[in-house]
Amino acid sequence: MxxxxxxxxxxxxxxxxxxxxxxxxxxxxxxxxxxxxxxxxxxxxxxxxxxxxxxxxxxxxxxxxxxxxxxxAGKKHHHHFHCRGCGRMFDLHGCTGNFQALLPAGFRMEDHEVFLYGQCRECSRNR
Ligand SMILES: [Zn+2]
Ligand SMILES: [Zn+2]
Missing domain, CATH: 1.10.10.10 (Winged helix-like DNA-binding domain superfamily/Winged helix DNA-binding domain)
Structure with a gap:
């Protein structure tokens, strides 16, 4: 049981x-x-x-x-938004992508992580 x-x-x-x-x-x-x-x-x-x-x-x-x-697990590639007001984290769909352009010559990118920070809709309204 x-x-x-x-x-x-x-x-x-x-x-x-x-x-x-x-x-x-x-x-x-x-x-x-x-x-x-x-x-x-x-x-x-x-x-x-x-x-x-x-x-x-x-x-x-x-x-x-x-x-x-x-x-x-298994979601499409996506990133996250962290609200500094309420502390919740949200999904951001899609990816702006071209990080390869930031790399010095000879570097090879294998992965990336992007976090955006700010205020979610509710928290922006309550200001
Ligand atoms: Zn919030
Ligand atoms: Zn991405």
Missing amino acids: ALERNTAQRRAILDAIVKTDRPLTPDEILQAAREAVPRMGMATVYRAVKALEASGKIVAVELPGEGRRFEA
Whole structure:
């Protein structure tokens, strides 16, 4: 029975991450997953996140100086916006791209990360 309960909780956690569609902190995952499983606790979130990450269903988004956030795996290439007002992180769709042009001669780019910072819509309105 414990196994079935774990599976249901894990599914609720994965659903919450997929549905919210932006990288979530463990606290935000807990809040979102509690809509489906009201009595869920933080330890369950940490265990589920670890298992979901190990099985490749979610990936970590790491912003320097911040805790890890998690989003669904397999999304199209995209970047993130970090709101300094509310601290939430949002997806930015698409990519402006041509970073190759920034490289010194002889360098070869293998990957890139882009974070934009500012105020989300709600936070800009409340100013
Ligand atoms: Zn905000
Ligand atoms: Zn990009």
